Amino acid sequence: MSECGVKEFKLRELLKIYNGTKYDHLNKGDIPLYGSGGLLSHVNEALYSGEAILLPRKGTLSNIMYVNESFWTVDTMYYAVVNDKLADAFYLYSYLSQLDLSNLDSGSTLPSMTKSAYESIIVKLPDLKIQKVVANFLCNIRKKMEINNQINLELEAMAKTLYDYWFVQFDFPDQNGKPYKSSGGKMVYNPELKREIPEGWGVEKVEDIAQTGSGGTPKSTNVSYYSNGEIPWINSGELEQTVITSTSNFITEEGLNNSSAKLFPSGTILVAMYGATAGKVSFLTFEASTNQAICAIMLNDIRMRYYLKNVIEDLYQYLVKLSTGSARDNLSQDMIKNIKVVIPSNDILDRYYDFSNNIIKEITKKQQENEQLTQLRDWLLPMLMNGQVKVE
Incomplete structure (x- = not known):
């Protein structure tokens, strides 16, 4: 036929x-x-x-x-x-x-x-010839998205490498531009951490440098909590990405007001506490609510944002060991609040923030470009398949 x-x-x-x-x-x-x-x-x-x-x-x-x-x-x-x-x-x-x-x-x-x-x-x-033309167009979109993903992986690796070099090995640039610890920079034993840190650096708990909170889930049986909702609502499964630039989940004002869900500002650090993504960390790039499986961290000092994300990711295995879940290792807001964080000098913190901020901007740009390409593909695909749109 x-x-x-x-x-x-x-x-x-x-x-x-x-x-x-x-x-x-x-x-x-x-x-x-x-x-x-x-x-x-x-x-x-x-x-x-x-x-x-x-x-x-x-x-x-x-x-x-x-x-x-x-x-x-x-x-x-x-x-x-x-x-x-x-x-x-x-x-x-x-x-x-x-x-x-x-x-x-x-x-x-x-x-x-x-x-x-x-x-x-x-x-x-x-006809097979038309199939190949359409397939080539769709394949080019896919390749562009794969390139963007690869660039983002490399950008993340750059930020992580610098973090490891400066804040794990403590070989940040000293006053002469040489690696601090390797060049004989003074290290001081810290009794709270039970290890040495650079002289002049401090130690604080997360709860001392940030406000924390968690979200909630409006009753799924109440349609008015979700129908035509305009408030973004993030679940822990979405924390696989370094930055969260969009979501397909939304709740209504009524759903927000009748649950423990809360609105968190753009720039909030989100940490997954339960399930397969426990310990994963992401940034919000827009105001949104979350479910109860996420801990939100709102820093008092914006310069700590990218540094703290790496600190928490670095402590992932440590956090899992602290967990008490049976089916899957679970974290809690209290565990996260009590994480002890080394506080770098203002100069080094400023320099890492500037570097990381540029990295995150590029990652966000590539991720948003992929979302636009996905929308274009999903909008065009049915019409391409039905012959409503032709690709030359």
Whole structure:
């Protein structure tokens, strides 16, 4: 069946689906290992090498992926090799990513998809030449986003390297521009920390240099707390990014006033206290509320902002050891308030703030650019797929 050059297929006509498999015999390597949750690890052996679409078998059914390299998939993931005479693999991946597969879910407790369920999906494709043009456009957007992500990783590494050099090794520039500790700078034993710190530096608890707070969750059963909400509401899962520049979660003024949620200003440091992201640290770049799994830190001295973020991240393993959770290591606001922080001299603090502030501005700019590209892609994609917009 065709209409205006668009042909209709069942997915089984366009690709061959294979089972992922267990990897107990594999050692650590550099080949990506995928599951339904995404990239799991790296192994030393490939299940398949080349272009493929990864289709979740169990778990997060929306996490369809495209790969064009050697890879291994576990048994919660299918991998599919596309018939390149009929379909462009990246175009088909983009098409499938737009579909709601929830009606094909056959799982009782865990979302599940069978091969036959995937194979029965109806797909409408334009001519292969048009597919390739659209796929190239979408692929360029993806590449630009990947470049931005790589730049951000490098920028973060630069800030972390300088932090380690100045505040862990204490080799910040002395009055002569030489590394302080390595050049014989005086170190003084601090009884609170039970270690030496540079002469003239102090020690304070987080609660002495900042105000802290946590948020709350309005009752999900009350629609008026969420419907048409305009107040950004951050959950702990969003603290994977260095800076938070947007959120898809919002609550209403009524929801804010009838829960323990609070508004925190732009520049607030957020620390995840529970779950898989416990110990992760991010910056808010806009006024927002949070759930109760996040500790908000509002510093008295803005110059401490980037320094303290690194201090908390550096203490992540220490914080986890202090935790008391059973299913997952949990932190508490009291633990964070009682963290002892070395307070650098004003000169060094100023210099690190200036350096880090420029880094964070660049990271924020790249992240916002990616969000705009994502919005453009998601807006254009349905129209590209339907032929409403043409790419020359």
